[in-house]
Amino acid sequence: MSRQNLYPGGDGITRISDPFWMNYCKKCGHAFWSCLCTVDCPQCGNQDLKRELGTVPYEQIIAERGEPIKPKSE
Numbered sequence: 774m775s776r777q778n779l780y781p782g783g784d785g786i787t788r789i790s791d792p793f794w795m796n797y798c799k800k801c802g803h804a805f806w807s808c809l810c811t812v813d814c815p816q817c818g819n820q821d822l823k824r825e826l827g828t829v830p831y832e833q834i835i836a837e838r839g840e841p842i843k844p845k846s847e
């Protein structure tokens with residue numbers, strides 16, 4: 774896989790050509806879009822989110838592309 778198609782400084786797996794990630798918080802139910810798959814819930818800070826890239830589940834993306842890199846926060 775060519776890394777130049779990935780978001781610079783991103784999570785290491787999301788490509789620029791990908792759709793947004795859809796995130797569903799399992800704790801508070803908040804749903805939101807993000808460019809990367811490593812964001813936490815902005816409402817409650819929960820890290821356990823159900824994620825989909827377009828219609829593809831997170832688990833399938835990970836299986837195909839490998840584990841994401843968690844960017845340093847702050």
Ligand SMILES: [Zn+2]
Nearest residue numbers: 798801814817
């Ligand atoms: Zn939440």
